[in-house]
Amino acid sequence: MESIGVLMTCPIYGYLEEELAKRFRLFNPSNISEENVNSIRAVVCNTKISVDSVLIDSLPKLEIVSTFSVGYDKIDIAKCREKNIRVTNTPDVLSEDVADTAIGLALAVLRKICVSDQYVRNGHWIKSDFPLTTKFSGKAVGIVGLGRIGSAIAKRAAAFGCPISYYSRSEKTESGYKYYPNILDLASNSEVLFVACTLTKETYHIVNRQVIDALGPKGVIINIGRGQHIDQPELVSALSEGRLGGAGLDVFENEPEVPEQLLGLENVVLSPHAASDTVETCNAMADLVLSNLEAHFLNKPLLTPVV
Numbered sequence: 001m002e003s004i005g006v007l008m009t010c011p012i013y014g015y016l017e018e019e020l021a022k023r024f025r026l027f028n029p030s031n032i033s034e035e036n037v038n039s040i041r042a043v044v045c046n047t048k049i050s051v052d053s054v055l056i057d058s059l060p061k062l063e064i065v066s067t068f069s070v071g072y073d074k075i076d077i078a079k080c081r082e083k084n085i086r087v088t089n090t091p092d093v094l095s096e097d098v099a100d101t102a103i104g105l106a107l108a109v110l111r112k113i114c115v116s117d118q119y120v121r122n123g124h125w126i127k128s129d130f131p132l133t134t135k136f137s138g139k140a141v142g143i144v145g146l147g148r149i150g151s152a153i154a155k156r157a158a159a160f161g162c163p164i165s166y167y168s169r170s171e172k173t174e175s176g177y178k179y180y181p182n183i184l185d186l187a188s189n190s191e192v193l194f195v196a197c198t199l200t201k202e203t204y205h206i207v208n209r210q211v212i213d214a215l216g217p218k219g220v221i222i223n224i225g226r227g228q229h230i231d232q233p234e235l236v237s238a239l240s241e242g243r244l245g246g247a248g249l250d251v252f253e254n255e256p257e258v259p260e261q262l263l264g265l266e267n268v269v270l271s272p273h274a275a276s277d278t279v280e281t282c283n284a285m286a287d288l289v290l291s292n293l294e295a296h297f298l299n300k301p302l303l304t305p306v307v
């Protein structure tokens, strides 16, 4: 396979890059030339750089796009289908870490873990006790999207004694959780709302002002999906004005930019789109990318095909 060209759209993960370089001719956007563009048969990407129609059309021999992520919203899937280009992602291996992060963010927001850490470090504890915080156990949890990650969040929240409800395109009766066919009803009946659905045209800004108002001043939003799931200016004003109780955010509309107003808010916990970034999970994701590429070039079935 050493003669097969693979383009990595940006630096992704050291181990993945080393293993790709052992197996393929590895390119990055700055070292592709007119002579070698025809050797590129695969693109490896992540959630940072789009694999759009311009990039796809510039690689005439492209056969497969393999993303180091479960989400594939940065890939022009319609274009890939049209050109018969296969697409793979990295589901399952990251669900536990993302769900752990979601619960961690909920605890951090409600129990003010980051603020209390600063309180101790800055010497305030010597002068007075830290103010009371809010309990997570037993809170009514709403989950937007009961897929692999949403289900892993539900399982964890259930262990905290939280009643679980969810909104998704279709009811999943086997889950045993309460289904709301409408996100507004879910938000009205939830105290902590976890956003865990796939980003599509239908779920863009699925959390809008009405949903935020339905959660109300004691409600908390946790987003481990995509920044574009939430109308960010509405979220920022609701948090600043006290119309929403708090938020734990791993993702933002225009990463890595984070709205200035959020930086000063104690009811917000911020994380740099890192929910699946553990060594164990990144190694498993890298192995899945490699196995999908190898399967494709050996004419074997793909392990985790999207297209």
Ligand SMILES: O=CC(=O)O
Binding pocket: 047, 068, 069, 070, 071, 072, 094, 276
């Ligand atoms: O955001 C991360 C992913 O899609 O894996």
